[in-house]
Amino acid sequence: MITVRVPAKVNVQLGVGGLRADGFHDLANVFFAVALADEVTATPGEGVTLSCTGPDAASVPLDATNLAARAARLLAAHHGLADPGVHLHIAKAIPVAGGMAGGSADGAAALVACDALWGLDTPLETLLELAAELGSDVPFALLGGVALGRGRGEILEPLPVAGPFHWVFAVADGGLSTPAVFRECDRLREEAGTGSSDREVPTPDADPALLAALADGDPVALAAALANDLQAAALSLRPALADTLRAGTGAGALAALVSGSGPTCAFLTKDAESAAAVAEALIASGTCRTAHATHGPVPGAAVLAG
Ligand SMILES: C[C@](O)(CO)[C@H](O)COP(=O)(O)OP(=O)(O)OC[C@H]1O[C@@H](n2ccc(N)nc2=O)[C@H](O)[C@@H]1O
Numbered sequence: 001m002i003t004v005r006v007p008a009k010v011n012v013q014l015g016v017g018g019l020r021a022d023g024f025h026d027l028a029n030v031f032f033a034v035a036l037a038d039e040v041t042a043t044p045g046e047g048v049t050l051s052c053t054g055p056d057a058a059s060v061p062l063d064a065t066n067l068a069a070r071a072a073r074l075l076a077a078h079h080g081l082a083d084p085g086v087h088l089h090i091a092k093a094i095p096v097a098g099g100m101a102g103g104s105a106d107g108a109a110a111l112v113a114c115d116a117l118w119g120l121d122t123p124l125e126t127l128l129e130l131a132a133e134l135g136s137d138v139p140f141a142l143l144g145g146v147a148l149g150r151g152r153g154e155i156l157e158p159l160p161v162a163g164p165f166h167w168v169f170a171v172a173d174g175g176l177s178t179p180a181v182f183r184e185c186d187r188l189r190e191e192a193g194t195g196s197s198d199r200e201v202p203t204p205d206a207d208p209a210l211l212a213a214l215a216d217g218d219p220v221a222l223a224a225a226l227a228n229d230l231q232a233a234a235l236s237l238r239p240a241l242a243d244t245l246r247a248g249t250g251a252g253a254l255a256a257l258v259s260g261s262g263p264t265c266a267f268l269t270k271d272a273e274s275a276a277a278v279a280e281a282l283i284a285s286g287t288c289r290t291a292h293a294t295h296g297p298v299p300g301a302a303v304l305a306g
């Protein structure tokens, strides 16, 4: 039996370029791994089967579309295993369709867990390539820490970071579809007259002030540099998120932003004590389903000892 812990992410900078011919957008995507984590346990089985527990378990598909099942099959096919056998149990803490890459995290965890269970010893470089086939956010879940993602987010460069930073995540009722949020971003750009294609929108780059704040471990400077080009689109589709963001800053967070494609909202705080107070205030505000205080950066998908 192999158990892998895998972190959620928040995008501390999400610069979104124009729509490419292949349907993706070029990004300057600064990923940050946080301690809110799923655990995926692989045990020997027949075929690829799944189970899931946790508050959002009812929203997790247990068929072949689940990213953990797709990852297991992809790894088996890569090694020419005709008859892969594994049962994957997902202990789910990461909000589903929340903009924290929960499905992607489970995909990455399943790659690592099956690799260990089946004794394959696949090089990290190959796991990263398989991860990119599964989705744009999956390679980062293997690496963890803090990294700049270029291309559609899959071309990763680890970044220097001094931590920890303290965060609160406010979980919304219901999810948002990632493709729908990118489409809304394009629609808002068209409406504003700037155009939305990759010929019209400049390719984004990482903000030097943000990179310096991460390297210095300076939460006040990081708060000033947080930026998400998908935030306007998420707020357009879910206007009530503005109340959640206000509730967190009103309770003393240094800054608030939508996490990735949303609807989870992220709050950076000055220390762990402040994070606990902001989480409590958010729950009391009634503007979210629940809120979690956590920290980061933390490592990527890794086998738990024992
Ligand atoms: C919003 C983020 O979570 C930020 O990290 C990611 O960009 C989304 O990554 P993901 O969920 O792994 O997305 P994928 O499964 O690769 O793609 C789902 C859909 O999102 C849109 N998509 C995704 C990534 C990207 N760079 N441009 C896009 O336009 C496309 O419509 C794509 O068909």
Ligand SMILES: Nc1ncnc2c1ncn2[C@@H]1O[C@H](COP(=O)(O)OP(=O)(O)OP(=O)(O)O)[C@@H](O)[C@H]1O
Binding pocket: 059, 060, 061, 065, 066, 067, 068, 090, 095, 096, 097, 098, 099, 100, 101, 102, 103, 104, 106, 107, 137, 175, 176, 178, 260, 261, 262
């Ligand atoms: N292991 C999984 N866990 C959760 N959802 C999954 C999983 N596998 C597939 N899905 C499907 O993917 C959809 C998006 O879920 P996910 O939790 O990955 O969204 P997300 O966190 O917003 O993604 P991202 O931040 O990468 O854009 C779900 O609604 C579900 O149908």
